Amino acid sequence: MELSDLYRQVILDHNKSPRNFGRLVPADAEADGYNPLCGDRLHVSLRLAEDRVPELRFDGSGCAISVASASLMSEAVAGHTRAEIESLSQQVIQMLTQTSFTPKRDLGKLMALAGVHEFPARVKCASLCWHTLLAALAQAHATVSTE
Amino acid sequence: MSLPATTARHEYLDGAGRLRAERVRADFPILARQINGRPLTYLDSGASAQQPTQVLEAVSYYATHQHANVHRGVHTLSQLATSAFEGARESVRAYINARSTREIIFVRGTTEAINLVAASYGRGAVGPGDEVLISQLEHHANIVPWQLLCAERGARLIALPLTSEGQVDPEEFRRHLNARTRMVALAHVSNVLGTVLPVQELIGIAHQHGVPVLLDGAQAIAHEAIDVQALGCDFYAFSGHKMYAPTGIGVLYGREALLRAMPPWQTGGDMILTVSIAGSTWNELPYKFEAGTPNISGAIGMAAAFDYIRAVGRAAIAAHEHELAAHANELLQRIPGLKLIGTAPGKAAVISFTLAGVHPHDIGTILDHEGVAIRTGHHCAMPLMDYLGLPATARASFACYNTHADVEALERALQRVREVFG
Numbered sequence: 001m002e003l004s005d006l007y008r009q010v011i012l013d014h015n016k017s018p019r020n021f022g023r024l025v026p027a028d029a030e031a032d033g034y035n036p037l038c039g040d041r042l043h044v045s046l047r048l049a050e051d052r053v054p055e056l057r058f059d060g061s062g063c064a065i066s067v068a069s070a071s072l073m074s075e076a077v078a079g080h081t082r083a084e085i086e087s088l089s090q091q092v093i094q095m096l097t098q099t100s101f102t103p104k105r106d107l108g109k110l111m112a113l114a115g116v117h118e119f120p121a122r123v124k125c126a127s128l129c130w131h132t133l134l135a136a137l138a139q140a141h142a143t144v145s146t147e
Numbered sequence: 148m149s150l151p152a153t154t155a156r157h158e159y160l161d162g163a164g165r166l167r168a169e170r171v172r173a174d175f176p177i178l179a180r181q182i183n184g185r186p187l188t189y190l191d192s193g194a195s196a197q198q199p200t201q202v203l204e205a206v207s208y209y210a211t212h213q214h215a216n217v218h219r220g221v222h223t224l225s226q227l228a229t230s231a232f233e234g235a236r237e238s239v240r241a242y243i244n245a246r247s248t249r250e251i252i253f254v255r256g257t258t259e260a261i262n263l264v265a266a267s268y269g270r271g272a273v274g275p276g277d278e279v280l281i282s283q284l285e286h287h288a289n290i291v292p293w294q295l296l297c298a299e300r301g302a303r304l305i306a307l308p309l310t311s312e313g314q315v316d317p318e319e320f321r322r323h324l325n326a327r328t329r330m331v332a333l334a335h336v337s338n339v340l341g342t343v344l345p346v347q348e349l350i351g352i353a354h355q356h357g358v359p360v361l362l363d364g365a366q367a368i369a370h371e372a373i374d375v376q377a378l379g380c381d382f383y384a385f386s387g388h389k390m391y392a393p394t395g396i397g398v399l400y401g402r403e404a405l406l407r408a409m410p411p412w413q414t415g416g417d418m419i420l421t422v423s424i425a426g427s428t429w430n431e432l433p434y435k436f437e438a439g440t441p442n443i444s445g446a447i448g449m450a451a452a453f454d455y456i457r458a459v460g461r462a463a464i465a466a467h468e469h470e471l472a473a474h475a476n477e478l479l480q481r482i483p484g485l486k487l488i489g490t491a492p493g494k495a496a497v498i499s500f501t502l503a504g505v506h507p508h509d510i511g512t513i514l515d516h517e518g519v520a521i522r523t524g525h526h527c528a529m530p531l532m533d534y535l536g537l538p539a540t541a542r543a544s545f546a547c548y549n550t551h552a553d554v555e556a557l558e559r560a561l562q563r564v565r566e567v568f569g
Contacts, residue, residue: 001183003516007509007567016504038508039525039538061538063506064568122512 005115006122007064010072015064020057020074031139033060033132035124040066044132051081058129065113065122070129072110082137089130096123159459166467168550171459174199175548185518188556193338193366193497193544194522195388198448201458202392205451206444216440218417232443235450236433242453243383244374245400249432252399252406253441257365258288260384260399261332263436264361265292267409268382269330272359275301277329280358282307282315282344283534284337287527289363293332302329306530313340313489317348324356331360335367335383339526339542340489341472341497343371350379359405365389369456369546370465370495375400387445391546392452396445399436406432413438456547464547468496471545471554478558483565488540496545499526502561505568507541513567514541517560 024030027045034041040062047055056077058070073092077085088107095101096116103111116126161167172178175197180187189197209231215224217232236248245251254260269292273279279293283306290304297304307323310316315333324331331353336343350360359381364373369390375383382405387396401409411418411429415438420428429435456464475498479485484503502510511523522542525532532538543557 001516003513003567006512012568037524039529039532040508041538061506063508065509067506119512122508125508 001118006119008112008115010109010112011064011068014068014071018058018067018071020055020071020078021059022057023059024055024057029136029139031132031136033128033135035062035066035128037124038063040125040128042066042070042129042132044070044129044136046077046133046136048082051083053077053080053082053085056133058132062128063122063125065116065125066128069113069126072112073129073133076108076110077133086134086137089134092130093127096127160463164463166459166463166547168467168548172548172550174201174455176200176203178548182518182520183516186556188517188519188553188560190543190545190549190553190557191520191522192369192546192549193389193542195394196369196391196546197548198391198393198452199455201455202448202451206393206448209444209447214443217443218434228443231447232441235446238450238453239398239446242373242457243398243400244376246376247403250375250400250403250406252401252433252436253446254384254397254399254436255395255442256386256388256397257286257363257384258386258397260382260397261288261361261363262292263399263412264332264382264384264401265296267412267436268359268405269293269296270300271409273297273300273302273329276327277302278305278325278327279303279330279332280305280307280320280323280328281332282334283309284313284315284340284342284528284531285332285334286338286363286365287529288365289332289334289361290530293330303327309534310491312491313337313342314491315342315344315349317345317352320349321352324353324358328353328356328358331358333360333362335362335364336371336495336497337489337531338366338497339499339528339531339540340491341366341494341499342489342491343367343493343495346380347378354379366495366497370468372461381405387449387452390449390452391455392449393445396442396449398449403432406436409436411435411438415439417441459547467547468545468549471549471551472496472498474551474554475543475545475557478554479561481558482561485561488535488537497542498544499540499542501537501540502564505564507539509568510541510561510564513564514557514560517556517563519556519560521557 024045028048030045042060044058046053056074213227215228217229236251239251240248353360361382362380364385368385383400388394418438420430486501488499507523524539
């Protein structure tokens, strides 16, 4: 277990310059995520066109892992259908939580989050945005918790 | 077993009366272990302190030689357990200089002690339109019980603002007391800022207004001299695990006159005198507030921890911790972008800080990787974090077993954080 497994260059880069940071007003769906353990707060807003998500933005305050995960997520989901996003979210959450995980498809840059699994205290930091995204998709306004 | 006091003192102090931290350290087996392949640097005693062999052995001796339920059987073990448990109560009484063991109530910890006072004393004393006064720096344990009480009674919870150094100003405190104030509840020492509140002065002012004061002593008990009579406080709450004793044991000290007038809180066995279906009568103090089988071994561990602090020397421990904090303050200033949070003069050896561009959780993970354990987050003090405008801080807290090498390890690990994050 090396620090460089957790703080990969991609993670550090997305933390320093988060992509799609901000809020869509109005949004077609949005949700708040909160991690009571560390106080990370995250807001995810997205536009829906037919069944696709052309754009997603996030804002909030959190550690490098939670910011980078949300930033990577915002890039990864853009342009995809709801079903694709839900499946991708499940894949990422499994990657974060399962010991021997083989992705069903190439997760691309999101593989940078694979090392988080080795740091159990940080799994929730990385998964918060994905749970929040799923909540946003499930309903227009919701608050989810990782606890 | 009964070495002359002078021999015992010399064991832990050098010729100049300074603490021999390496000798103290040898009493704490857990400190010898490695974390992530590196020697453990434990700087999270403010959350929970480690236990010395003396405490572990006292607890083990009780379990292997004396255990039975207390205050019940006529058999030998029950008598031994009762006598050890009540001996622990006397030990606590002596350490905090309470007038009587009737004023020493064993609870699970500080949180339960405050809940007891809010529920039992609070319900009788606080009514619609009344006020309960706390400060902005309180731990959630000294906020939420009062919040619920105020909501239930139609009263108002008022939080005193702080000075820029993170201190409570006595004049500000005086201005916040009024004819509706029914209760004051304050930390003795802040768990985030390390501020030592001017509690004696504040208690004096509150008493001029006839308002009783509860002190949350969780962060003070292992570090400050606690004399409840000299302080004049009405209630004092603390936890064993912050003072080198096991978890799950704590103490509520209360002035006997107040405790006598208060109704029971939790009810059941041990706290009753008689029970019939038509009604019950209550046991005398302190048992009226100790329903059910207590944490007997925890109380014995706590007494052993007080013995330990006494043997090492509380004043020498305090001087040592302040030296470490001063050293840490000096080294930490060298880290680019590091900001100390809480700068009140005379503060305890609790150092909160932020690092520009790095979230405290990332600091915590990298430090852990270097074997350095600190606390990160909101420290169960979210109103204080909001007040400071910070989502979280990193916190290093020191205890008797920490050394200057620990301070240096902290600095090295923080330099590592700068390397990773640039």
